[in-house]
Amino acid sequence: MRKMRGMRFGTGQLAILLTFVSQVCFGQTTPNFKSPHCGKKFRILTHDHPPFINVDPAKCVNQFCPPDAFGDDGGITYNFMMQDVLRYLKLYCREENEDENVEFDWYLAPTEDKTSAARVVNMLCRGRFDSANDATQGLDAAMPVCRSATQYKGPSPAGSCSMAYGDPTCVDEGPDMVVGAIHILRERLDMLDFTLPFMTESQVVVKRPDPLFTLSPTRLLTIFQPFSEMLWTVIIIEILIVWVLIMLTEAGIMGHLLGTTKAPEAHISRTKRKRKAGESLRNVSIAGGIHAIYDSFFWSMGSAFDPGGPGKSPTTVSGRFIMLAHWFFLVVMAATYTGSVGPFLSDSADLDIIESFDDLKGGRYAVVVRGPPWDSQHPNPEFLGTYAGGNSDERIPPSTQFRLLQTEMKNDYSANFKIYTTINMHSFVGDGRVVITKDQQPCDIEGVRRGAYDMVICKTGDDRTEPDSLIYDASAVVYELNSRKAALGRCDLLTVGEFFNPSGLGIGFPKNTTFPTIFSRAIERARAGGVMDEYKARYRIRDEDNECADNTPSGTIVMSIALLSGLFIITGVVVLIALIMGFVFRVIWPIFCSKLDEAAAAEIAEAEAAQHEDSDDEEQEDPKKKTMALLNNLYEESARVQDSAEHLAESARRAEARAEEMFLQASGEEEEAAGVGESNGNGRADVQGDLVYTQG
Numbered sequence: 198m199r200k201m202r203g204m205r206f207g208t209g210q211l212a213i214l215l216t217f218v219s220q221v222c223f224g225q226t227t228p229n230f231k232s233p234h235c236g237k238k239f240r241i242l243t244h245d246h247p248p249f250i251n252v253d254p255a256k257c258v259n260q261f262c263p264p265d266a267f268g269d270d271g272g273i274t275y276n277f278m279m280q281d282v283l284r285y286l287k288l289y290c291r292e293e294n295e296d297e298n299v300e301f302d303w304y305l306a307p308t309e310d311k312t313s314a315a316r317v318v319n320m321l322c323r324g325r326f327d328s329a330n331d332a333t334q335g336l337d338a339a340m341p342v343c344r345s346a347t348q349y350k351g352p353s354p355a356g357s358c359s360m361a362y363g364d365p366t367c368v369d370e371g372p373d374m375v376v377g378a379i380h381i382l383r384e385r386l387d388m389l390d391f392t393l394p395f396m397t398e399s400q401v402v403v404k405r406p407d408p409l410f411t412l413s414p415t416r417l418l419t420i421f422q423p424f425s426e427m428l429w430t431v432i433i434i435e436i437l438i439v440w441v442l443i444m445l446t447e448a449g450i451m452g453h454l455l456g457t458t459k460a461p462e463a464h465i466s467r468t469k470r471k472r473k474a475g476e477s478l479r480n481v482s483i484a485g486g487i488h489a490i491y492d493s494f495f496w497s498m499g500s501a502f503d504p505g506g507p508g509k510s511p512t513t514v515s516g517r518f519i520m521l522a523h524w525f526f527l528v529v530m531a532a533t534y535t536g537s538v539g540p541f542l543s544d545s546a547d548l549d550i551i552e553s554f555d556d557l558k559g560g561r562y563a564v565v566v567r568g569p570p571w572d573s574q575h576p577n578p579e580f581l582g583t584y585a586g587g588n589s590d591e592r593i594p595p596s597t598q599f600r601l602l603q604t605e606m607k608n609d610y611s612a613n614f615k616i617y618t619t620i621n622m623h624s625f626v627g628d629g630r631v632v633i634t635k636d637q638q639p640c641d642i643e644g645v646r647r648g649a650y651d652m653v654i655c656k657t658g659d660d661r662t663e664p665d666s667l668i669y670d671a672s673a674v675v676y677e678l679n680s681r682k683a684a685l686g687r688c689d690l691l692t693v694g695e696f697f698n699p700s701g702l703g704i705g706f707p708k709n710t711t712f713p714t715i716f717s718r719a720i721e722r723a724r725a726g727g728v729m730d731e732y733k734a735r736y737r738i739r740d741e742d743n744e745c746a747d748n749t750p751s752g753t754i755v756m757s758i759a760l761l762s763g764l765f766i767i768t769g770v771v772v773l774i775a776l777i778m779g780f781v782f783r784v785i786w787p788i789f790c791s792k793l794d795e796a797a798a799a800e801i802a803e804a805e806a807a808q809h810e811d812s813d814d815e816e817q818e819d820p821k822k823k824t825m826a827l828l829n830n831l832y833e834e835s836a837r838v839q840d841s842a843e844h845l846a847e848s849a850r851r852a853e854a855r856a857e858e859m860f861l862q863a864s865g866e867e868e869e870a871a872g873v874g875e876s877n878g879n880g881r882a883d884v885q886g887d888l889v890y891t892q893g
Contacts, residue, residue, distance in 0.1 A: 236296030237352040242372035248676040248736045249274040249378040260361045285719035298355040315594035322388045324371035326361040345707035375705040393717040394701025401671040423537040440497040446516040447480040448489035482509040553694030558612040562665035565617040565649040568599030581606040582614040589618040623648040672738040678745040688745035
């Protein structure tokens, strides 16, 4: 078992001492401690409490449960009594030369709730089998002392008394002892005499597993809570301002909108690019056109996580100063957040986590126990705490766990448990317990009376609150949760925190009897052989056998998916949006555009085909029009040729006039040069020849 807090020793020894003192006070000064059990039949009153008592109530007749009602596995306490304690009791009789015929008959309480230990204790106190209706409470003003303490006559001889009541061979009308998972509590020591404990049992808190993700605002906003809302607002505003400045200084968005910005050619040097008139340069690492808007935002926002992550660098002087200031701001904010998030999570009291029994004291989490309902709003409530609801009734006596909560609130005025009460730990339909399988679960069955386990699993509450946890015997919880996991393949409930409030399980007898002593000797001798450890291993109720334990270290904050679910949900939503956009623009949009192109091409082809058909029809209907059109075309072509010829003739006349003018000019120059010597004669002849040639 886990480390247990507040362990109390000496409970069994105190019980024996009180038994001896009471016997002396009532006049039995020489009690027979050696063999008072020999030759006796003990009618044992028990309760259905796996794994200690495994009994089928349907096989019990008039409360009497024959051996076949316990089947092949009657439970830890049943086997311990029938195989170990009974063996040593008979051995003691043989050693004293007494009748070693010792018998045990087992009976269930005649009540609707056959699982309650408090009911069987109260019935033994009242000394009757048929006291189901008045077995809800123990000692009170009407009965300050147990009836069995003064009127119990002892067990019947072996071989007699085969019924609960109505058998004249029975020495006493009530049971002889109670056996099961009976906790030796202070208030019960006033009612019965107990043996030494045959086993120590503790309590444990059980809760639902923490969900991987939650939509509660506390969990979703956990990653943002280290900074105040005002600080997050300032950070967002700074990123938006830098976004606008990047568009103005690096992207040239204004020039784009005005149509004056051009991206420079890569092969032109920076100096030449600056000299190109009428062109406003932009950062080539930023997308062009309207895409520069969200590309600039990507640069501004991406720098918050990694300054070099966006893969861009400023090229203008103003842009460089802007980005330096932006990076400095973001680096300081990132370092501050990193240093704050750890201590914040460690000190936060708003995390929705149940770690131990102490977390239930404030009333934030509701706990289910077996016990009666009450009006907690009454000016003088019967019990402490806040009653949240449940399916119990006033006839149900307070259980060990219910009394534990009451004791805690009496000792600690700051404690205020929010309590649900129920009749049983297991769910029932009619008189039969619901068997948990993959095909049959209490949350899906109509008309089921849910027990404590399933109230927590199914969140059986109202519109305002629901059960969050339960408290019960640790061994019974481990046994139940392991059984459910074997049937379902999963753990719907988990034990959490350390085991606490240990107490001994013992055998209860009417007060002023000598039986606790001899039974305690048998218990001690059986335990000395290690038989109880064997039972624990056999029924897998040891701490190491617990397959459904929350192993989160108590008192520490362990980063888990549930604690940071907001981060995963936000990231998942962004990635999902990106995938949808990528699918739309990369797959759907091209297909849609191609369909539009095909439709437009088909319409154009259809229109051209219709036009050709109309032309063919017109040609077939009026061939004269075609001939006239051809003649008109020929006439127009002839007119164009004639115009061209006239244009050429006019060009020839102008060329001839120009040539004549040049000839006359050349002739005048020749006469002026007549005084030149004969050495120039050849030149003039050449010029004259050229002029003649030109004229020709």
